[in-house]
Structures are given as C-alpha cells and as structure tokens.
Amino acid sequence: GLSLAMGRGSLTETExxxxxxxxxxxxxxxxxxxxxxxxxxxxxxxxxxxxxxxxEEQVSFSCAPYRVCPLGAHxxxxxxxxxxxxxxxxxxxAYIPSPEDDRGEIKLAATRDGEGDGEPSxxxxxxxxxxxxxxxxxxxxxxxxxxxxxxxxxxGARCDAGFTGVISGCPGxxxxxxxxxxxxxxxxxxxxxxxxxxxxxxxxxEDVVRLAQRVEHExxxxxxxxxxxxxxxMSKPGALTVLDCARYQRRFARADDRTATASSRGDTAGxxxxxxxxxxxxxxxxxxxxxxxxxxGDWTPSRTGPSRIDPNVDESGREVVKDFWxxxxxxxxDLPFAVVLAFSGxxxxxxxxxxxxxxxECQRAARLLLDASGRGVxxxxxxxxxxxxxxxxxxxALRATETTSGPGTLPENLARRARHFFEENQRAVNGxxxxxxxxxxxxxxxxxxxxxxxxxxxxCGCEQIxxxxxxxxxxxxxxxxxxxxxxxxxxxxxxxxxxxxAMDAAELIAGEYARxxxxxxxDAPVIVTxxxxxxxxxxxxxx
Numbered sequence: 001g002l003s004l005a006m007g008r009g010s011l012t013e014t015e016x017x018x019x020x021x022x023x024x025x026x027x028x029x030x031x032x033x034x035x036x037x038x039x040x041x042x043x044x045x046x047x048x049x050x051x052x053x054x055x056e057e058q059v060s061f062s063c064a065p066y067r068v069c070p071l072g073a074h075x076x077x078x079x080x081x082x083x084x085x086x087x088x089x090x091x092x093x094a095y096i097p098s099p100e101d102d103r104g105e106i107k108l109a110a111t112r113d114g115e116g117d118g119e120p121s122x123x124x125x126x127x128x129x130x131x132x133x134x135x136x137x138x139x140x141x142x143x144x145x146x147x148x149x150x151x152x153x154x155x156g157a158r159c160d161a162g163f164t165g166v167i168s169g170c171p172g173x174x175x176x177x178x179x180x181x182x183x184x185x186x187x188x189x190x191x192x193x194x195x196x197x198x199x200x201x202x203x204x205x206e207d208v209v210r211l212a213q214r215v216e217h218e219x220x221x222x223x224x225x226x227x228x229x230x231x232x233x234m235s236k237p238g239a240l241t242v243l244d245c246a247r248y249q250r251r252f253a254r255a256d257d258r259t260a261t262a263s264s265r266g267d268t269a270g271x272x273x274x275x276x277x278x279x280x281x282x283x284x285x286x287x288x289x290x291x292x293x294x295x296x297g298d299w300t301p302s303r304t305g306p307s308r309i310d311p312n313v314d315e316s317g318r319e320v321v322k323d324f325w326x327x328x329x330x331x332x333x334d335l336p337f338a339v340v341l342a343f344s345g346x347x348x349x350x351x352x353x354x355x356x357x358x359x360x361e362c363q364r365a366a367r368l369l370l371d372a373s374g375r376g377v378x379x380x381x382x383x384x385x386x387x388x389x390x391x392x393x394x395x396x397a398l399r400a401t402e403t404t405s406g407p408g409t410l411p412e413n414l415a416r417r418a419r420h421f422f423e424e425n426q427r428a429v430n431g432x433x434x435x436x437x438x439x440x441x442x443x444x445x446x447x448x449x450x451x452x453x454x455x456x457x458x459x460c461g462c463e464q465i466x467x468x469x470x471x472x473x474x475x476x477x478x479x480x481x482x483x484x485x486x487x488x489x490x491x492x493x494x495x496x497x498x499x500x501x502a503m504d505a506a507e508l509i510a511g512e513y514a515r516x517x518x519x520x521x522x523d524a525p526v527i528v529t530x531x532x533x534x535x536x537x538x539x540x541x542x543x
Contacts, residue, residue, distance in 0.1 A: 025514070025521065026506045027171070029089045029529040034063060034170050039538070042094035042166050049109050049122075050164040054096045057540050060195065062165075064188035064535040065090035066179035067231035068339065068484050068493040070447045071431040072243075074458050075421050076225025078362050079246030079387030081428040083435075084227060086235035087339065088532030091184040095165030097196045104128060106145065106162040110137060120166075127162050133219050137167075140182065143219030144189040147211050152199060161196045171527070177343050178483065178490020182220070183228035186212040187535045195537060208233050208535070223359050235534035238335050240435045242428070246387040337440050337479065338502035341527045342472050342509045343491040344465045345520030358458065362386055362421065365414035369397050386421040394422050413459070420457035424450060444479025444495055451482030464517055468492045471512045477501035502528045 034042075043059045065086035072082025098105045104127040109120040123138045125131060127149060131142040152159035167185070175181040190211055194203050203211070212229040216222045230243040366384035370377050373393045377384045398419070401409040410418065427446045434442040451469055455461055461469070461483060472481040472494045481494035496505045506526045514521035 025510050025525045026503070027525060027527055028503075029087075029171060029527055033065075033088050033090065033532060034061065034092045034168075034538075038092065038168065038170055039094070042092060042168055045109070045166045046094040046096055046164065049107060049166060050096050053099050058096050059094055059540075060096075060192075061538040062093040062095060062188045062192040062195070062535075063090060063533075063538060064184040064186075064191070064232050065235065065532050066174070066181060066184055067228060067235065068179060068341070069227055069231065070443070070480070070482065070493065070495060071424070071450055072227065072428045073420075073424055073450050073454050073482060074358065074460070075386075075424050075428075076227035076243070076245045077223060077359050078225075078366070078385045078421050080421060080425045081242065081244050082225075082227045082230075083240050083242045083428050083431055084231040084235070085239065085241055085531045086231055086237075086534050087179065087341075088530050089170055089527075090232075090532070091181065091188045092168050092170050093165045093188045093192050094168075095163045095192045095196070098162040098164060102162070104160050104162050105164075106141065107164045108141060108167060109165075110167040127160055133221075137185070139219050140185050140189060140215060143215035144186060144193055144211075147214050147218070148190060148193050148197075148199075148203070151207070151211060152197070152202065155202055157197075157199060157202055159193075159197045159199065163192055163196045165192060174343070174525075175347075177341075177347065179341065180228040180232060182216065182222075183212060183232045184535075186215050187229065187232045191535055191537055205233050221356075223356055231534075233535050235531070237533050238531050240432065241534075242432055246385075335530065336438070336498065337495045338498040339529050339531065340472070340478070340494040340496055340502055340506050340509065341484065341491050341529065342468055342494065342506075342513065343524045343526070344468050344513075345517070345522075345524035346462060346464050346490070347523075354460065358417065358460065361414055361417045365410060365418045368410055368414065369393055369418065372397055372400075386418060387425075389418075391422060394418060416457040416459065420453050423453060423457070440479050440495065447480030447482050447495060448473050451480075454483050464520065465490070465492065467516055468509070468513055472505075472509050475505040475508050477505045 039061060042061070043056060046059050047054060047056065066089055067084050067086050069082055069084035072080060072084070076082045093108075098107075105124065106127060107122065107124045109122045121137075123141060125142065125145070127145055129142075129145075131146070133139055133142065149159045167188075169175060169181065187208060190203070190208050194200060194208075209226055209229045212233070213224060213226055216224050216229075225245050226243060227245070231241050234243070235241045363384055366386045366389060367377055369386075369389045370384055370393075373389070378388070397410060398415070401415050427450055431443050431446045434440075434446065451473065455466060455469075465483060469481055469483060469492045472478060472492045475494070475496070477497040479495045479497075481492055484491050484493040494505065494509075496502050506528050510521075510524075510526040513524060513526075517524070
C-alpha cells in the first residue's frame with residue numbers, strides 16, 4: 001500500500017501538527033500547510049537526492065491536499081452529485097528538474113511504511129520506460145508518467161523531462177485512512193511532471209482530474225469516480241466544491257472527439273452544469289443560469305448570515321484565473337465549523353475490500369431499472385449507471401419491489417444500493433442549499449443521514465469504523481458525521497463547533513474509541529483541522 005513520510009503513530013514528529021491535546025493521539029493541523037520548516041527540510045533532502053546538482057531557487061513544491069466529502073457518499077461512480085472540500089493537510093513533493101544530460105530521468109524518495117526514522121524508499125525510472133503496474137507507491141509514478149505522456153503525445157506536445165523529488169505526507173502515517181491520499185499523491189505527481197515539461201497551458205485543472213482518475217483505473221484497479229480527484233484539484237479555501245459527475249463524464253466523452261468544436265466540448269456556459277438525476281422537476285437543479293458549474297460552485301459560509309456566492313467561471317463560461325483559487329494560506333481559517341478526523345486504524349487497499357463489488361451492484365441495479373423502463377442500456381457500450389434512471393422510474397420500481405416479485409422488481413441488495421443513490425443525490429442537493437444559506441446545523445443533519453444510509457443501504461463499513469461513527473455523531477458540539485472515503489476502512493469525518501468545542505469532541509472520540517479498541521489506539525489519531533486550498537505549486541518567490 002501507499003505509505004509516505006512519517007511512520008504510523010509518529011504524528012508528533014511532523015511539522016504539520018501545530019498543537020497537541022493532553023489526550024494521547026489528538027492533534028491539530030490548523031496552521032498553513034506546508035509549514036516553512038517542512039519546506040526547508042524537504043528542500044534540503046531534495047537537493048541531497050539530486051547530488052546537489054542545482055540550487056535552492058530551482059526547488060519547487062507540488063502540494064495536493066487530502067479531502068473529505070460530507071455529502072455525496074458512494075455515488076460519484078454512478079454519475080451523482082457530490083460535495084466536498086480540501087483539507088489543510090496533504091501530500092507535498094519537493095522537486096527539481098533533472099539536468100539536461102539526464103533529462104528524462106525521474107528519481108523519487110519516500111519513507112518506508114512504518115519506518116519514519118529509517119532510510120527512504122527510492123525509485124528511479126526514465127520517462128520513456130514502459131513499466132508494468134505494481135502494488136506499491138511507485139505504481140502512481142509509473143501511471144502518471146504513462147498517462148500524461150500519452151495525453152501530451154495526442155496533442156502533439158513534447159513531454160520528455162524528468163525530475164528529482166522527495167515525497168512527504170503532512171502529517172504522515174495517514175495513508176489508507178480514507179482521506180484520498182492516493183488521489184493527492186497522483187495529483188501532486190501530475191502537477192510536478194506537468195510543470196517540468198511546461199504543459200500547464202495544455203493540461204488544465206479539469207484535465208488533471210481526468211488524468212488522475214485514469215491512473216487509479218488503469219494502474220491501481222480502483223474503479224473510482226471523480227470525487228476524490230475533483231475535490232483535491234478544484235477546491236477553494238472554505239468553500240463547498242460541488243461536482244456533477246454525470247455532466248463531467250459527458251463533457252469529456254465529447255472532448256475525446258478530435259473533431260469537436262469549442263461549443264461541443266463544453267466551453268460555453270450552457271455546457272457546464274446540469275443535474276441529470278433529480279427527475280421530479282420540483283427540486284432545485286444545477287442549470288446553466290446557476291453559479292454552480294460542473295467543477296464546483298463555491299458557497300462560503302459566514303458566521304453572521306447567508307453565504308457568499310463565488311462563481312467559478314466568467315460570463316463566457318470559461319474557467320476563471322488562477323488568482324480565484326489562490327486566496328492565500330490563511331483563507332478558510334475563520335469559518336463557523338471545524339473538521340475533526342477520527343481514524344479507525346483499519347487500513348487495507350480498496351481492491352481488497354467490497355468497493356468494486358458495490359460498483360458492480362450499482363451497475364446491475366441500473367441495468368435492471370433501465371430494462372424495466374423499456375429504454376434499455378446504452379447501445380454504445382457505455383456501462384449502465386444509476387444517474388441514467390429517472391426518479392419516476394426508480395419510484396415505480398420501488399413500488400413494484402414492495403408489492404410483487406415479478407418483472408420490474410429488484411433483488412433486495414440491489415434495491416438498497418439504488419435507494420442510497422437517489423436519496424444521497426437529493427441530500428447533496430439539499431446540502432448545497434443549506435450551505436448556501438449558512439445553515440450548518442441542517443447541513444450536519446444531512447451528513448448524519450448520509451452516514452446512516454452508508455451503513456443501512458450501501459452496506460459498507462466494518463465493526464470498528466461503524467462504532468467510531470456512532471461515537472463521533474453523538475459527541476457534544478458535532479453537527480454531523482459520516483464515513484470518509486469508501487467506508488470500508490479509514491476514518492470518520494465530523495463537522496463541529498470550532499475552537500475549544502472541537503478539541504473537546506476530539507478528546508471524547510479518542511478516549512471512547514481507545515476504550516473499545518485498545519489494540520488500535522496507537523494507530524488511530526484524531527485530528528482537528530480546517531478546509532484548505534486545492535492543489536497548488538509553491539516556488540521560492542511565493543514564500
């Protein structure tokens with residue numbers, strides 16, 4: 001599995017942790033990430049790895065945050081609407097372009113799993129290598145090089161430069177914890193590789209999302225949607241990033257057509273948003289007239305009233321300038337909630353959980369519902385997904401399932417998966433409205449309902465993480481909690497009152513969980529943090 005930087009249980013060693021509770025395992029990550037001290041250490045290690053062939057001024061930092069998704073659980077791969085935000089913590093790669101005489105060489109170092117004080121694990125390859133997929137962290141490097149070079153080749157662009165870099169998790173030891181460390185690593189690698197090859201004008205934010213998803217599909221065997229990559233790349237500090245996953249897939253199906261015009265690629269405002277699965281006409285949808293776009297509409301909550309609305313596109317529907325995202329490292333620090341991450345200590349690769357099985361079950365449910373509707377599955381070979389089914393068709397099938405066992409009915413397990421999709425999609429829509437109105441309490445209630453549906457309808461989780469969720473949602477000061485990530489491992493995310501209330505909640509959660517599962521306590525930190533910036537590159541002039 002993926003493991004970077006600090007060894008597990010060694011959070012006290014990382015510079016990203018800026019305060020500590022007297023309760024063992026409770027830390028905070030509230031100061032701007034990455035800290036000056038982290039950058040200094042990584043810069044020194046990067047130059048040493050490069051044999052000091054280069055100067056400090058040549059070292060840049062590719063930073064990609066971890067993420068949480070309070071609403072939209074398990075529906076991105078079915079074309080649902082998802083809502084999340086980046087965290088003030090994540091992966092940081094200090095890198096320097098390879099010298100001209102070794103132009104295509106890539107050399108990376110990451111600390112071995114559980115050995116924060118040991119020798120780093122290093123990996124070297126040439127950009128022209130044709131490597132096979134592997135089961136360790138180097139699979140992400142191989143996948144990024146292969147996918148990005150292929151993309152550049154299709155566009156007729158040169159992509160033959162490598163780099164030397166040091167990879168760090170800030171804080172470390174959280175990999176496999178349900179906060180999208182694999183997406184963060186993939187995005188950080190893409191940004192660094194894109195930068196040294198001067199491809200920023202060719203590979204835009206939405207392209208990074210898609211390329212990172214391809215790495216997961218083709219090089220890790222995880223059939224994920226775009227939730228993780230979208231939040232890692234697109235998030236704005238303190239804002240809720242909302243992704244219409246069905247619209248994203250349709251947009252890029254057209255973008256792959258080399259004869260597509262700018263209009264058909266979705267570069268106009270009329271192609272940037274849509275709901276696609278509400279189906280009842282009476283609920284709020286994400287229309288072209290709404291500030292919400294496929295890659296996110298930002299409603300930043302206020303302590304004093306309704307949220308500020310920040311559209312992510314200009315009047316022509318194009319992506320706004322970089323400065324829109326770069327509000328600075330302190331942006332998002334004065335919000336009416338804090339984020340508490342409670343880790344279960346249960347970690348295993350998603351390919352060894354029920355993740356891909358649930359994707360299969362959702363697609364089987366979609367196929368049965370589409371057949372029952374008389375429309376059938378797409379004839380172009382596109383896999384059936386639940387967003388293709390209208391709410392009316394789902395409601396009719398639900399009634400049939402409850403009253404008969406004939407045609408048009410679903411097996412019980414598939415009916416639960418479909419129920420979760422339609423109800424969770426509506427929770428995401430309602431959650432956007434609550435967030436926009438600055439109603440964090442109502443937003444939190446929806447988060448709790450999402451957590452319950454993950455257990456009852458989607459049937460993910462395990463004994464430990466379900467117990468952790470129950471502890472977190474019942475803690476004083478918590479607005480709402482649910483599993484973070486796929487739900488078969490990892491952590492629980494809770495939104496709670498800021499300040500001392502958040503620390504009190506974290507201490508209670510850590511204590512109760514340690515009492516129930518003392519054997520996991522050393523590998524189950526509880527972190528108080530805040531929303532942060534989407535993926536970015538830092539250079540010396542930015543410091």
